[in-house]
Amino acid sequence: MAVDAIELQPAHYWGTAEINDSLQSLLNGKSPEVSKAVYTLIQSNLLPDGSVSDEEERAALLESGLSQAKFLADRYMTGEDSSKFLGVIRQIAAIAKTRTVDPETGQATYVTPPQKPIGAPDDYINTGELMKRFEPETYKRLQDAVTNGGDWGKILIEFAKKVPQNKDWVSTYREETDKLIKDMRNTKIENRFADVDTSSMEVFLRDMNSQFQKTSFASTDFLTRNLQIFARTLGH
Structure with missing residues (x-):
C-alpha cells in the first residue's frame, strides 16, 4: 500500500x-x-x-x-x-x-519497573508484585481467581498477613527493584x-x-x- x-x-x-x-x-x-x-x-x-x-x-x-x-x-x-x-x-x-522471546511459544515479554499508583510514596510496594516474586504459585492462583471470578480478595488478604512475618521479602524486593531501576536508567542505547x-x-x-x-x-x-x-x- x-x-x-x-x-x-x-x-x-x-x-x-x-x-x-x-x-x-x-x-x-x-x-x-x-x-x-x-x-x-x-x-x-x-x-x-x-x-x-x-x-x-x-x-x-x-x-x-x-x-x-x-x-x-x-x-x-x-x-x-x-x-x-x-x-x-x-x-x-x-x-x-529487555525484550525476550519464548522459543516454544514465540511470546515476547518485556521487563518493566514495578507498578506504582500516581502519587504513591517512594516506599510503596505492590502486594501483588511481592507475591509474584516470593510466592509464584499463590500469585498464579490469584490470577486464575481474577480471570475466572474466584475469591481473589481472600487470596490477597491471606498473603498480606504473611508479609509482616517475612520482613526479608520487603528488603530483598526493594533492593532488587532499586537495582532494576538503576540498570534501566543506565541502559546505553x-x-x-x-x-x-x-x-x-x-x-x-x-x-x-x-x-x-x-x-x-x-x-x-x-x-x-x-x-x-x-x-x-x-x-x-
Missing part, C-alpha cells in the same frame, strides 16, 4: 502508570497530530509487534524512533518539557531493550541516526534518508516507509 493510503490508529502506551501519566501530561495541549505521532513511533518503532522479527531491523527502527522523538522535542516542545519528553522516550526504549538535522521536516527527512543509505540493509524500505508515515502524521 502507498504511504498516503495507510491510516494508523496507534494504541496509547500503558507500560507503567507513571510513564503513561508523564506522557499524557507532556502532550496536554499539543495538537492531535503531535500526540498521534508520539504514540505511533512508540508502537511502530520502540515496541513494534511480532511482524518485525529481525533483531537488526528492530534495532534500526528503535534508533529511527529516537531521532523522530528528538525532532518532536525540538520542533514542538520547549525547555523542560523537551527534556522530560526525551527522558520518557528513553525509558520506553530501555524497556524495549546507541543511535546511528543521533546527529541528524531537525531544523525542519524537509531537512530532517533528507538527512535521515541519507543515513539510511549508509546502513548494511539490502533494502531500507521498512525504514523509509516508517519515516514517511511519521511525516504524514504531522501533516507533511
Whole structure:
C-alpha cells in the first residue's frame, strides 16, 4: 500500500502508570497530530509487534524512533518539557531493550519497573508484585481467581498477613527493584541516526534518508516507509 493510503490508529502506551501519566501530561495541549505521532513511533518503532522479527531491523527502527522523538522535542516542545519528553522516550526504549522471546511459544515479554499508583510514596510496594516474586504459585492462583471470578480478595488478604512475618521479602524486593531501576536508567542505547538535522521536516527527512543509505540493509524500505508515515502524521 502507498504511504498516503495507510491510516494508523496507534494504541496509547500503558507500560507503567507513571510513564503513561508523564506522557499524557507532556502532550496536554499539543495538537492531535503531535500526540498521534508520539504514540505511533512508540508502537511502530520502540515496541513494534511480532511482524518485525529481525533483531537488526528492530534495532534500526528503535534508533529511527529516537531521532523522530528528538525532532518532536525540538520542533514542538520547549525547555523542560523537551527534556522530560526525551527522558520518557528513553525509558520506553530501555524497556524495549529487555525484550525476550519464548522459543516454544514465540511470546515476547518485556521487563518493566514495578507498578506504582500516581502519587504513591517512594516506599510503596505492590502486594501483588511481592507475591509474584516470593510466592509464584499463590500469585498464579490469584490470577486464575481474577480471570475466572474466584475469591481473589481472600487470596490477597491471606498473603498480606504473611508479609509482616517475612520482613526479608520487603528488603530483598526493594533492593532488587532499586537495582532494576538503576540498570534501566543506565541502559546505553546507541543511535546511528543521533546527529541528524531537525531544523525542519524537509531537512530532517533528507538527512535521515541519507543515513539510511549508509546502513548494511539490502533494502531500507521498512525504514523509509516508517519515516514517511511519521511525516504524514504531522501533516507533511
